[in-house]
Amino acid sequence: MLERHHLAILEATDRLGTLTQAANALCLTQSALSHGIKKLEGQLGVALWERDGRRLRLTAAGRHALAFAQRMLPQFADLENDLAQYAKGLQGxxxxxxxxxxxxxxxxxxxxxxxxxxxxxxxxxxxxxxxxxxxxxxxxxxxxxxxxxxxxxxxxxxxxxxxxxxxxxxxxxxxxxxxxxxxxxxxxxxxxxxxxxxxxxxxxxxxxxxxxxxxxxxxxxxxxxxxxxxxxxxxxxxxxxxxxxxxxxxxxxxxxxxxxxxxxxxxxxxxxxxxxxxxxxxxxxxxxxxxxxxxxxxxx
Structure with a gap:
């Protein structure tokens, strides 16, 4: 099942270009990130990335998923901020x-x-x-x-x-x-x-x-x-x-x-x-x- 952290992996790998940089940005080990990629592709039955030397390049399916991630991740962040404001009694x-x-x-x-x-x-x-x-x-x-x-x-x-x-x-x-x-x-x-x-x-x-x-x-x-x-x-x-x-x-x-x-x-x-x-x-x-x-x- 596609989850928020999968969207974050998509966005980070595309923005930073390498597994190492994406893993650092997401506070993960490189092996954990690689495992997450393989598990997600296995669950979905479609490749989202392909290797281009040391870099990862998104497939057509990956680019489609990335566009969704770029829309949804800011909304997740906004929702979390709003809920924090509610928790503090600053919004309502x-x-x-x-x-x-x-x-x-x-x-x-x-x-x-x-x-x-x-x-x-x-x-x-x-x-x-x-x-x-x-x-x-x-x-x-x-x-x-x-x-x-x-x-x-x-x-x-x-x-x-x-x-x-x-x-x-x-x-x-x-x-x-x-x-x-x-x-x-x-x-x-x-x-x-x-x-x-x-x-x-x-x-x-x-x-x-x-x-x-x-x-x-x-x-x-x-x-x-x-x-x-x-x-x-x-x-x-x-x-x-x-x-x-x-x-x-x-x-x-x-x-x-x-x-x-x-x-x-x-x-x-x-x-x-x-x-x-x-x-x-x-x-x-x-x-x-x-x-x-x-x-x-x-x-x-």
Missing amino acids: SLRIGMECHPCYRWLVGVMQPFLSAWPKVDIDVRQRFQFGGLGALLGHDIDLLVTPDPVYKRQLQYTPVFDYELVLVVAANHRLADKTHVEPRDLGPETLFTYPVETARLDIFSQFLNPAGASVYRHTPLEATDVMLQLVANGRGITALPRWLVEEYQPRLSLKSLRLGQDGLFKQLFVGIRQSDRDVPYIQAFIQHARPDSVPLVAT
């Missing part, structure tokens, strides 16, 4: 699930420097897990989960990456716009736009309206942040979003952000991984890139 694929819909803009800002620092690591953002990533992380469908609501399990590890404030967003000329903060009862007559998530997972309900026994006139789920804020700016309703995201839109839309309650509603964004992956270098590097107060790791 990072599948990210999102449970924070407005955080896609934040993710884009994290990805750019990470991809530059880790050129052999691919990133795949799995949108279908954006509102239920725990099972995907435990089931190995994703490698990293971005969430403001970590569910702690023995197999998982969560790292806080930044703090943010959830604020109410209204039009600049809205009836509530002059307030410094709003109370749950203030939202009674309003149409509230949210992302399409069950209300139990929406902080505006679970941490603001529901504890006070309050509600809104209408709850309308919307997928797109841009559409949601255009509607708010035109007085069609209100929404609740991270303050940093609202501030990105305020230069081009007439929006006002209001504190939810006198003390505000503050959250943390977490990155969750499996405990078994905590020592993978590029996963740790992504977490460090996600934390604004840390020095990111760089592939070497």
Whole structure:
């Protein structure tokens, strides 16, 4: 059977011309190399070399086999290098699930420097897990989960990456716009736009309206942040979003952000991984890139 070391013998004898030089290059004795040649020709039933004085010359069959060897040997070398990179955690694929819909803009800002620092690591953002990533992380469908609501399990590890404030967003000329903060009862007559998530997972309900026994006139789920804020700016309703995201839109839309309650509603964004992956270098590097107060790791 033709094997990789046979291809290496073909390439070395053709490149160097003599058994002695080829044997030295392959760290073999000359007798071992000669035996290997004869055994290979016997197995294949065809001569690959012919002698020309002290040199070996490839036959037509040998030249055909050499062309294959010249294609395959570099691919073997590349594969070995890639596998070594995987073994060191310098190469791979990072599948990210999102449970924070407005955080896609934040993710884009994290990805750019990470991809530059880790050129052999691919990133795949799995949108279908954006509102239920725990099972995907435990089931190995994703490698990293971005969430403001970590569910702690023995197999998982969560790292806080930044703090943010959830604020109410209204039009600049809205009836509530002059307030410094709003109370749950203030939202009674309003149409509230949210992302399409069950209300139990929406902080505006679970941490603001529901504890006070309050509600809104209408709850309308919307997928797109841009559409949601255009509607708010035109007085069609209100929404609740991270303050940093609202501030990105305020230069081009007439929006006002209001504190939810006198003390505000503050959250943390977490990155969750499996405990078994905590020592993978590029996963740790992504977490460090996600934390604004840390020095990111760089592939070497």
